[in-house]
Amino acid sequence: MKLNRGNQYIREVYLREDLITSYKHYPFNLPVIRHFQHILFHPNVTYIIGENGMGKSTLLEAIAIALGFNPEGGSLNFRFSNFDSHSNLFQYLRTVRGVNKAKDGFFLRAETFYNVATNIEELDREPGGGRRIIDSFGSKSLHELSHGEAFFAAFIERFQGNGLYILDEPEAALSPLRQISMLARIHDLVEQGSQFIISTHSPIVMAYPDAKIIQLTEEGMSETTLEDSNHYFIMKQFFEDKERLLHHLFN
Structure with a gap:
């Protein structure tokens, strides 16, 4: 597959180790930070994976904040907070951006997407506004949709191309069929x-x-x-020899 290097809006991220005085406390005691290597991002798609507790969501959140996104998600223009639970890791990261600037961007996270939907409705109720924000998400209130439908509507309707999109565990809201559809949409947007x-x-x-x-x-x-x-190995092992795996698990 041809690489679209012209759309590499973020190239690298470094950890400012010179600013860290101790690795004993959160978030610096996370495995990803204790053994941090600088990350060279793929010009199209980069995945960050790992078991629970490894720090992938914390790292992704910090990258998003360092790039100017709201900690709870949304576009670069979103500035709301229901509960400040994010770490200060973003202050210890240095990002290296590409030559071109993204025309669009969104930080989409399943955990706080309800808060994004609420903020959209609050902004659209304010007097004197122009075009409704919800019109960029398919025009229907995201609270009237299921979590998965709302999440997918944002992904299909809101993302416009020529953008930097950061997604935190999107599968949490999507069925396997929707996840496959999501790959097709990712490809469309990479091509754009x-x-x-x-x-x-x-x-x-x-x-x-x-x-x-x-x-x-x-x-x-x-x-x-x-x-x-x-992840792949465990799923493959489960489906290829489910009975044996369950036998050992239950006994």
């Missing part, structure tokens, strides 16, 4: 000059061809392939 950074547990979501997959473990981070990832 977009770059993606995605944190995920789903082997379906991480199946985009020629993407970079960075796997986080207790030993640090390393580049891998879909077929060599722990």
